[in-house]
Amino acid sequence: MKNRLTTTQPTKAMRRRVPPGIVTLAAMAVLAAVAPASAAKQARQPAEAVAQRQAGDPIMAIVSIKSQQVTFYDADGWILRAPVSTGTTGRETPAGVFAVVEKDKDHRSTMYDDAWMPNMQRITWNGIALHGGPLPGYAASHGCVRMPFGFAENLFDKTYIGMRVIISPHDTVPTDISHPSLFVPKPEAIAAAPRQADKLSAEADEATRAADEAKKAASAAAKEAASLPAALRKLEQQKARADAEFAFADKTLA
Numbered sequence: 001m002k003n004r005l006t007t008t009q010p011t012k013a014m015r016r017r018v019p020p021g022i023v024t025l026a027a028m029a030v031l032a033a034v035a036p037a038s039a040a041k042q043a044r045q046p047a048e049a050v051a052q053r054q055a056g057d058p059i060m061a062i063v064s065i066k067s068q069q070v071t072f073y074d075a076d077g078w079i080l081r082a083p084v085s086t087g088t089t090g091r092e093t094p095a096g097v098f099a100v101v102e103k104d105k106d107h108r109s110t111m112y113d114d115a116w117m118p119n120m121q122r123i124t125w126n127g128i129a130l131h132g133g134p135l136p137g138y139a140a141s142h143g144c145v146r147m148p149f150g151f152a153e154n155l156f157d158k159t160y161i162g163m164r165v166i167i168s169p170h171d172t173v174p175t176d177i178s179h180p181s182l183f184v185p186k187p188e189a190i191a192a193a194p195r196q197a198d199k200l201s202a203e204a205d206e207a208t209r210a211a212d213e214a215k216k217a218a219s220a221a222a223k224e225a226a227s228l229p230a231a232l233r234k235l236e237q238q239k240a241r242a243d244a245e246f247a248f249a250d251k252t253l254a
Contacts, residue, residue, distance in 0.1 A: 046083045048151055055079040058158055060174070061130075063145050063167045065093060068138065070130070070147060072155070073174060082151045085135045086167075087143040094143070098123035098165045105156060107131065112142060119152040123165050130165070 046069040056074035063070045065086050072080040087093035100121050107120035107129075117131040132153065133146030140146075145167070147155070166172065 046081065048083070048148060049081040051077065051079045057160075058155075058163065060164045060166065061159075062172050062174075063093070063130075063165070064171045065095070065139070065168065066170050070145065071173075080151075080155065082147055083135055083137075085133065085137075085141050085146040086139045088140050091142045093139075093141070093145060093167055094124075094128065095167050095169050098128075098167065100159055100161055100163045100165060101125065103156065103159070103161065117144070118149065119156040121156070121159060 046067055053076075056076065056079070058072040058074055058079060060073045061070055062073070063084060063086065068084055068086065070082055070084045071078050100123060102120075102122040104120045104122075105118070107117045109115040109117055111127050117129065117133065120129050120131040122129040128143050128145075130145045130147060130152070132149040132151075133141065133144070135146060135148060
């Protein structure tokens, strides 16, 4: 016991004698080690991106909670990407397959103190939606999926009620599925599609012309029908005048 205490005392004394400059250098070294790690974490945050091709209408969105990123797809692949902020601990954004059920350009929350949620696209009826909001670089919302304000605004008119929204805990991408039991278009039907489209277009043009002619004929008939009462009244007046003249002549001859 005596030796243990003796061994310990000089160590404490040595710690008490460490110059303040060494402590400062040690603290600076720790901060220098932490700073690059923090910068690297910040650099790994996803950024907005647009596919370098002609994009079609979006048909699906996939939110990755792991990467804090949303990706929108058309029929040929991804077209838009942006960072997001999903639900924080205790208010996690639910994972699953959803659909846009309501859209509101200038939405105010009825659950969170009238909070502004611009370009809101609701995916559940219990408060989960995609909307513009601040992005701190990590999950910080009450359960919604916050998107950059400008991104949400540009996206608002491109989506539609019923568009599929998939929220995944991990990074997920669409996968082609093939199976013998699935329906496969017939090659001859695909080859005939352009000709059929041209035929239908010509028939639609002919139907449009026929409708225009029918409309003109109906308008002319309506005008003619509108003039008939006046013509009948004129004929009745002429008949009454003729009857009066005939009666006068008959009386004179008598």
